[in-house]
Amino acid sequence: MKHLFYSSIDRMALTQGRMEKILMASLLLNLAGFVSGPIISAVFSVGAASYGFQAIVDNVKLKKFDKTQEKYVQKKFVDDE
Numbered sequence: 322m323k324h325l326f327y328s329s330i331d332r333m334a335l336t337q338g339r340m341e342k343i344l345m346a347s348l349l350l351n352l353a354g355f356v357s358g359p360i361i362s363a364v365f366s367v368g369a370a371s372y373g374f375q376a377i378v379d380n381v382k383l384k385k386f387d388k389t390q391e392k393y394v395q396k397k398f399v400d401d402e
Contacts, residue, residue, distance in 0.1 A: 339380055350369040
């Protein structure tokens with residue numbers, strides 16, 4: 322039971338980190354469209370791309386984590402044949 326609790330917290334932390342990065346990417350994209358200077362707009366766009374890439378990496382980590390946790394889920398009882 323302890324293992325399930327800690328893996329749930331780990332999954333929640335991965336999901337929250339991914340959502341924060343998506344939010345920051347969205348904010349930076351909105352700022353890039355709002356500012357008038359091309360250099361500042363480009364800086365915000367690069368920042369948004371960076372956070373977007375980090376969110377994609379976190380999504381891959383989350384899928385890998387789920388796949389690893391699936392190995393430890395027991396689908397049948399030991400005596401059930």
